[in-house]
Amino acid sequence: xxxxxxxxxxxxxxxxxxxxxxxxxxxxxxxxxxxxxxxxxxxxxxxxxxxxxxxxxxxxxxxxxxxxxxxxxxxxxxxxxxxxxxxxxxxxxxxxxxxxxxxxxxxxxxxxxxxxxxxxxxxxxxxxxxxxxxxxxxxxxxxxxxxxxxxxxxxxxxxxxxxxxxxxxxxxxxxxxxxxxxxxxxxxxxxxxxxxxxxxxxxxxxxxxxxxxxxxxxxxxxxxxxxxxxxxxxxxxxxxxxxxxxxxxxxxxxxxxxxxxxxxxxxxxxxxxxxxxxxxxxxxxxxxxxxxxxxxxxxxxxxxxxxxxxxxxxxxxxxxxxxxxxxxxxxxxxxxxxxxxxxxxxxxxxxxxxxxxxxxxxxxxxxxxxxxxxxxxxxxxxxxxxxxxxxxxxxxxxxxxxxxxxxxxxxxxxxxxxxxx
Ligand code: ATP
Ligand code: MG
Numbered sequence: 001x002x003x004x005x006x007x008x009x010x011x012x013x014x015x016x017x018x019x020x021x022x023x024x025x026x027x028x029x030x031x032x033x034x035x036x037x038x039x040x041x042x043x044x045x046x047x048x049x050x051x052x053x054x055x056x057x058x059x060x061x062x063x064x065x066x067x068x069x070x071x072x073x074x075x076x077x078x079x080x081x082x083x084x085x086x087x088x089x090x091x092x093x094x095x096x097x098x099x100x101x102x103x104x105x106x107x108x109x110x111x112x113x114x115x116x117x118x119x120x121x122x123x124x125x126x127x128x129x130x131x132x133x134x135x136x137x138x139x140x141x142x143x144x145x146x147x148x149x150x151x152x153x154x155x156x157x158x159x160x161x162x163x164x165x166x167x168x169x170x171x172x173x174x175x176x177x178x179x180x181x182x183x184x185x186x187x188x189x190x191x192x193x194x195x196x197x198x199x200x201x202x203x204x205x206x207x208x209x210x211x212x213x214x215x216x217x218x219x220x221x222x223x224x225x226x227x228x229x230x231x232x233x234x235x236x237x238x239x240x241x242x243x244x245x246x247x248x249x250x251x252x253x254x255x256x257x258x259x260x261x262x263x264x265x266x267x268x269x270x271x272x273x274x275x276x277x278x279x280x281x282x283x284x285x286x287x288x289x290x291x292x293x294x295x296x297x298x299x300x301x302x303x304x305x306x307x308x309x310x311x312x313x314x315x316x317x318x319x320x321x322x323x324x325x326x327x328x329x330x331x332x333x334x335x336x337x338x339x340x341x342x343x344x345x346x347x348x349x350x351x352x353x354x355x356x357x358x359x360x361x362x363x364x365x366x367x368x369x370x371x372x373x374x375x376x377x378x379x380x381x382x383x384x385x386x387x388x389x390x391x392x393x394x395x396x397x398x399x400x401x402x403x404x405x406x407x408x409x410x411x412x413x414x415x416x417x418x419x420x421x
Contacts (some may be wrong), residue, residue, distance in 0.1 A: 008114070008122025018323040019311060024107060026153050027127050034146050036105040036129050041085035043109065047075040053084030053293050054259055057201040064112040078111035081259075082128045082304055083286070084293065090132055091295035101133035107307070119277030119309050128283075128304035132290065135299035137234050140265045140285060141241035143301055147269060147281050148247045150305070156271075156313055159280060162252035163242075163267040165235040166203070167227045168287070172263070175226035176202055186216045206256040222253035234264055261286040265301065271309075273316035280313055281305040328419055329356045330372035332382040334365060342383050345411065354415050372398065379418065381406075 005011055012020060031038070047067050054060050066078040079085055086104055089095075095102045107127045114120055129146060131139045144161070151159055166172060179202045187195060190205065194213050197204040206217045227235065242249050249267075257266045266284035283303020290298035314321070329349065333342040342358050349356035357375060359368050365382060372380045381393040387408075394403045395414070406414050 006122070008116035008120075010121065010123075015321075015323055019321055020307070022321075022323075023154065023307065023310065023314075024127075027105075027107065027150060030146065030150055030153060031105045031129070034103070034142070036103040036131075036146070039086055039089060039104040039106050040108070041079070041082075041089050041106070044076045044078050045085055045088065047077040049084050049088055049293065050077050050080060053087055053261065053289060054081065055261060057197070057204060058259055060112060060259070064114055066111045066113060079108065080112045081110055082106050082108050082126050083130060083259075083261075083289070083302060086128075086130045087132075087289050087293045087295070087300075090130075090298075091290065091293060096133060096296065096298060101131050101139060103129070103131050105129045117277070118275055119306070119312055121308060125307040126304045127307055127310075128302060130300060130302035132300040133298060134301075135287060137237035137241060137265075139299075140238050140301050141245065143283065143303055144242065144267060145245050145247060147283070147303055147305065148245075151269065151280075154310070154314055155318055156310075158273055158317060159269045159271045159313065161242075161247065161249040161267060161269055162255050163238070163249050163265065164223060164252055164255040165227060165231060165238075165264050166223050166256065166262055166266055166284075167231040168263050171223070171227050171231050172203070174228075175221075175223050178221050178226055179203065179205075182220050183216075189216060203256055206254060218254070223256070224251070224253060231264055238265060257282055257284055259286075261289040261292060263287045267303070269305075271313045271316070274309060274312045277309060279306075280309045324376060325374075326355075326376040326378070327357045328354045328378050329415060330368075330375065330377035330380040331356060331358050332365060332368035332372065332380065333359060334382065334384040338383040338385065338388060341388060345383075345408075349412060349415060352412060352416060354412075354419055356415075379415070 050065060051061055060080045065080055068076055070076050086106065090102060105128065108125065109123055110126050111123055113122060116122060129143055131143050148161065167175065180198065183190065183198050183202055183205060187198060189212060190198065191208065191210040191213050194205040194208050205213060206220065208214065208217065255266050255268050262284045264285040264287070268279045269281040271278045271280050281303055285301040287299040289300060331342045331346055333339040346356040346358045357377065359371065363371065369380070377398055379395055380398055381395050383393060387393050391408045392405055393408060395406045396403045
């Protein structure tokens, strides 16, 4: 127990954290380009926010939340997703008073008590965007295009965009009746959970992962056929916008998404390369959410991408990405006086942006050079009594083995030139 991380969690370090930073940087640059600003909401919120904002009938609220009572007897929940917290913050800080729509993005850990497997963790991480305050299909297209361009920038090619429309409350009510009629004919063949869903929220059954249920819901009537005029026009406009943007998509009536608050557009980017947890990105429109969380009726659209799954897709398509281990310069030392001088120089070099490194283990000269190789130093030299006396060192190019004499007073300048070259 003591030396093992909790089930469903993972330490990230070394090459992996470098990969994460690389992906995060691409995300941050892209969001800036699209005019989305970062929001950081707390890791925990009042449990009620998720009950309302995610929905009582969802798997998340019913089975997956990390909920506890704090010392002040409040019910607190670790965020299982990013949208509810953003909705709460939008209301709390009166963001509707600013230029609309409000365009926000987040990168956050999320917590769900699920059975851990490939691409399914108990602590995972999401990058998400929320575009709040517009009901237009152009907003849907904008968030979808952001996700599409991110995948492109990451070099991901084998991911498919699936879109669907659930319609507004009216269409959903109409569809619920149609779906219930259909499911009613197959009630005994459905899994126990779906039998329950049949009563409370039949739409959830479309999302069921049990094979027998999947076979049945595949034949179910489509939500698109139940759309009213306005919702149909909205969906058509979205398709025209995506076509204009040259973003390929397939209309997939099987996409309903796991959260209760979706209206109209829902979409997923799906990979076939990473097994059954293939949904890398899930999103859609949720025009009822802000009101559900206590705000004025405000339309919104957004998505969340699982960063772990994103990295899995990248690795499946491109192979493992190795960041080279590298330092600009290693300064070895023989004797106490040289050691002190060496560390002084190292700090001086670091101040001007040169990644210099020294010895911290009182190694022999041989061992110091071996270490210089291991950390991928481009240059190195050893400082001893003689070098201190003449104030000159033999700077070695670690690739070619060539050496050149450099005056210590010119070291910083010389190294700067070499790094810039
Ligand atoms: P799934 O159907 O795979 O359970 P979901 O519908 O629960 O997904 P969302 O709530 O839409 O997922 O979350 C958005 C994204 O977050 C998912 O598409 C996925 O990439 C990622 N994600 C969700 N749950 C997990 C998890 N337990 N571990 C890792 N990534 C996850
Ligand atoms: Mg899930």
